[in-house]
Amino acid sequence: MKKLKRSQRLVDMTQFLLEKPHDLLPLSTFAERYGAAKSSVSEDLAIIKEVFEGEGMGELQTLAGAAGGVRYIPRMPMDMALAFVNRLCGQLEQSDRILPGGYLYMSDLLGLPSLMEQAGKIIATAFYGVEIDVVMTVETKGIPLAYATAAQLGLPVVLVRRDHQVTEGSAVSINYVSGSHKSIHTMSLSRRALREKSRVLIVDDFMKAGGTVRGMVDLLGEFNAEVAGVGVLVESGAVEKEERLLHDYVSLVKLTEVDSKVRRISAHPGNYFSS
Amino acid sequence: MKKLKRSQRLVDMTQFLLEKPHDLLPLSTFAERYGAAKSSVSEDLAIIKEVFEGEGMGELQTLAGAAGGVRYIPRMPMDMALAFVNRLCGQLEQSDRILPGGYLYMSDLLGLPSLMEQAGKIIATAFYGVEIDVVMTVETKGIPLAYATAAQLGLPVVLVRRDHQVTEGSAVSINYVSGSHKSIHTMSLSRRALREKSRVLIVDDFMKAGGTVRGMVDLLGEFNAEVAGVGVLVESGAVEKEERLLHDYVSLVKLTEVDSKVRRISAHPGNYFSS
Incomplete structure (x- = not known):
């Protein structure tokens, strides 16, 4: 996949997470998918987390470490x-x-x-x-x-x-x-x-x-x-x-x-x- | 809803569109939802459209005019x-x-x-x-x-x-x-x-x-x-x-x-x- 800008990454990551609830997705998946640094991916996820949780769409759980990643848990307030x-x-x-x-x-x-x-x-x-x-x-x-x-x-x-x-x-x-x-x-x-x-x-x-x-x-x-x-x-x-x-x-x-x-x-x- | 930045709007609009396929959503819906100008919303939609169509997620159709708006049509290539x-x-x-x-x-x-x-x-x-x-x-x-x-x-x-x-x-x-x-x-x-x-x-x-x-x-x-x-x-x-x-x-x-x-x-x- 060609290199995406942050704005494009946010759109793609949002749909990717929504499509795979409860799946643990390693940050490296996104980093490779977008040719982006893991630190950029982490910043993207922080933005998505804020919106998801602010809008009552559910949780974005981040697990640190080698076996870590991010997981979207749909929850309705x-x-x-x-x-x-x-x-x-x-x-x-x-x-x-x-x-x-x-x-x-x-x-x-x-x-x-x-x-x-x-x-x-x-x-x-x-x-x-x-x-x-x-x-x-x-x-x-x-x-x-x-x-x-x-x-x-x-x-x-x-x-x-x-x-x-x-x-x-x-x-x-x-x-x-x-x-x-x-x-x-x-x-x-x-x-x-x-x-x-x-x-x-x-x-x-x-x-x-x-x-x-x-x-x-x-x-x-x-x-x-x-x-x-x-x-x-x-x-x-x-x-x-x-x-x-x-x-x-x-x-x-x-x-x-x-x-x-x-x-x-x-x-x-x-x-x-x-x- | 409080005013959102572009990055936040992109996440929210993406989930909003994905949740309502085939619904015609007036731009004013988004403009009001985010306290943003319609021109900003149009720019957001252009980014989303590019990603959706580039990733084979489907079409984003924009209809101009008073009865216009935007519609997400899921399609798989x-x-x-x-x-x-x-x-x-x-x-x-x-x-x-x-x-x-x-x-x-x-x-x-x-x-x-x-x-x-x-x-x-x-x-x-x-x-x-x-x-x-x-x-x-x-x-x-x-x-x-x-x-x-x-x-x-x-x-x-x-x-x-x-x-x-x-x-x-x-x-x-x-x-x-x-x-x-x-x-x-x-x-x-x-x-x-x-x-x-x-x-x-x-x-x-x-x-x-x-x-x-x-x-x-x-x-x-x-x-x-x-x-x-x-x-x-x-x-x-x-x-x-x-x-x-x-x-x-x-x-x-x-x-x-x-x-x-x-x-x-x-x-x-x-x-x-x-x-």
């Missing part, structure tokens, strides 16, 4: 996260979302990549500092949020299927009880999808009693893997305490009311904001 | 796309991917958000200049690629389900014939998911005879929507010409051989690179 979630609550409270049976139509919101990206960034922030190897979800609607979260964490996604698919090879299947309907379902994960002892962040779009997430936790047991955390976009508050199958999770939104008679929905910031 | 696809072919040719029945295990690759992002950028590039309103896929494995493509295009995703779900409201269902197995399947799309006359880019992870994609095309007919294009990550070359149900599509990878006896897989760049 609490006030920005709350503003995002309040807007989301407003959208969820639109009365035409109520479906027969008291279900809530959310597919339009789940279909917005930028909204998923923001939500994924908040979940990644919620598990800041937790050791995680992989993000897991079960098909279908939690998939975009799981990928958005994994992208922010620089991690892969493991996808649990409802049925055993020919394209997954040999798989481990379990039965689980949906907490809200007391009905029995199956979920299945390819044997080669998950290493033993992996630390897994479970992500889903919606949680009522927690039966589906509970199923994923049980499935992890079959792989000798561990739950590093559970993050959901929306939790339903319409669950009796004794019915809840899962107590340790982070939610961004809590639905406290979906009344199809008077067509009223109440959505509030989830437990992430009250802990 | 052909040589970078080919290098990415050649690496992907190498990964796909690992013989332990062969599953019983001659299927190929790809879930580990589909589980990498950064790989999906690159592939999505190539598909977005392939449909540069085409008028598109929404990206569509059918569950399950095409979802990450559809979101990655939609993110690059600044568009929403519409998700077709295999079964009619209670959380989707009233839906339109169709039956379709899987071209390779000649078996009948159902797919279903929520009535409110798609506006009439929408121009739709169909994205999927894998295509053999094209029956699934053909089903999505038929479903679009029910919504009076139009096919703007079809992009798939991997196509199977093991299909007789007369069996192929779809002829107009873009593929990034073409599998020419999956021989489970001698455990050999041959993967080559798809038709995107030969047209």
Whole structure:
């Protein structure tokens, strides 16, 4: 690459860092890339760090020494996260979302990549500092949020299927009880999808009693893997305490009311904001 | 926001543009954000444009006049796309991917958000200049690629389900014939998911005879929507010409051989690179 001026380096380094969250990038990578001295690269990084942290985009961690380098950790400050979630609550409270049976139509919101990206960034922030190897979800609607979260964490996604698919090879299947309907379902994960002892962040779009997430936790047991955390976009508050199958999770939104008679929905910031 | 220096503005503008592909951002947005003159903002943008285009990150389009502004269009140059696809072919040719029945295990690759992002950028590039309103896929494995493509295009995703779900409201269902197995399947799309006359880019992870994609095309007919294009990550070359149900599509990878006896897989760049 031809020699770049500082102004050009700043643009290129910014996109380079944003593209590789959580990767430790040695200063020499940049020095070689730009034909610049390491001291110049350090000065560039100081400018980027100031802007990233000032704008609430996340941290720029600098590690000194031979094995050192720089690492971008996306993090959303609490006030920005709350503003995002309040807007989301407003959208969820639109009365035409109520479906027969008291279900809530959310597919339009789940279909917005930028909204998923923001939500994924908040979940990644919620598990800041937790050791995680992989993000897991079960098909279908939690998939975009799981990928958005994994992208922010620089991690892969493991996808649990409802049925055993020919394209997954040999798989481990379990039965689980949906907490809200007391009905029995199956979920299945390819044997080669998950290493033993992996630390897994479970992500889903919606949680009522927690039966589906509970199923994923049980499935992890079959792989000798561990739950590093559970993050959901929306939790339903319409669950009796004794019915809840899962107590340790982070939610961004809590639905406290979906009344199809008077067509009223109440959505509030989830437990992430009250802990 | 406090007044920023040029070096700081460059970092902030770079992330701002990368975060909002295809959005037309008026220069006044930046001028106000930074307390800077429009002429300074224009100079900043010229620097960013030079780096973005020099590094093959995409275009920075500047529109003059009162309704003008700047727009970032992600595009991957052909040589970078080919290098990415050649690496992907190498990964796909690992013989332990062969599953019983001659299927190929790809879930580990589909589980990498950064790989999906690159592939999505190539598909977005392939449909540069085409008028598109929404990206569509059918569950399950095409979802990450559809979101990655939609993110690059600044568009929403519409998700077709295999079964009619209670959380989707009233839906339109169709039956379709899987071209390779000649078996009948159902797919279903929520009535409110798609506006009439929408121009739709169909994205999927894998295509053999094209029956699934053909089903999505038929479903679009029910919504009076139009096919703007079809992009798939991997196509199977093991299909007789007369069996192929779809002829107009873009593929990034073409599998020419999956021989489970001698455990050999041959993967080559798809038709995107030969047209």
